[in-house]
Amino acid sequence: MKIGLYFGTFNPIHIGHLIIANHMAEYSNLDQIWMVVTPHNPLKKKSALLDDYHRLQMVHLATEDYPKIKPSDIEFKLLQPNYTVNTLAHLQEKYPNHEFSLIMGEDNLKSFHKWKNYEIILDRHEIYVYPRLSDEKDILKLKNHPKIHLVDAPIVEIASTFIRENIKKGKNIRPLLPPKVWDYIDHNNFYRK
Template sequence: MKKKIGLYFGTFNPIHVGHLIIANHMVEFSDLEEVWFVVTPHNPFKKKSTLLDDYHRYDMVYEATKEYPKLKPSNIEFKLPQPNYTINTLVHLEEKYPNKYDFALIMGRDNLKSLHKWKNYEVILENYSIYVYPRITEVENIAVLKNHPKIVEVDAPIMEISSTFIRKQIKAGKNIKPLLPLTVWEYLDKMNFYR
């Protein structure tokens, strides 16, 4: 039987405790057996200028997840042509691990609203489950996705922490250490990032 893997895509700039809480909730309270943090080199919808180097962000995800056997860092998108799209990553993963894993996507409920703008979103919905966690900015049910057989709502805790907030507070000289895994805080501090 294929192992069920949740793919949690993000720039993780930086990864914070909110990301870990959601990922851990997914592996403990759904049928997902592992969550892979897919570090995105460049999201087509985001400006690249604010991003730390890909490998620094990957290293922080590695540091944050190394104590959790069901949570794994993934740099699979680093080798793909940029800008990359989720469908390309899924095709690449299927080719790399034929018949080994059953992949699913993890996303915040607010992201469902823009799913129809994704490249080949119909193909994604047809072939992959999407595990959705609530966000503080609840959105109306998206008619086409309401009761869709591939959408799995997971009652995860609502996290109001964002990487943007963390970057701003570091720059402002605030102590945000409790919002980050200790190893990530030490990495940022040592490298003098976001100051």
């Protein structure tokens, strides 16, 4: 089975994440998309993150009506801070019959050469890249690599930061979230302080 791994803090998961995941599930050769909730991204402040359990629960709520999209807490069990290369090795060992690929935005591809052991990742795994609004002059070093697939997915520019900031301001951002995720955030009074 071909599994696409879509990593994120999902703080919170929003319709943009679902649009990309569903597009990959329906319009690529991937059989399933696993939404891998990352416990701590070294580039983000830990204090700004909701508890791991709550973010995982929101991914469960957002994906339960999508049979090809599954939540994953695989990184919760690994030493932190964790690197993608370690997660991939762990998954390959745990699920030897699955073939794992990465899903990332074009913006992440630009800095991919800075990832720990990126050559190993590229040697062993395919990468599916969805477009992001970016400067046309930017040269993507790896764009023509045979294991990198540029997917003509919709460009979705919704940021979790924008959602959190506007919940705090009392703005109505409900259209940007799956209804069950909004209900969970509202019920638990998240992002209001």
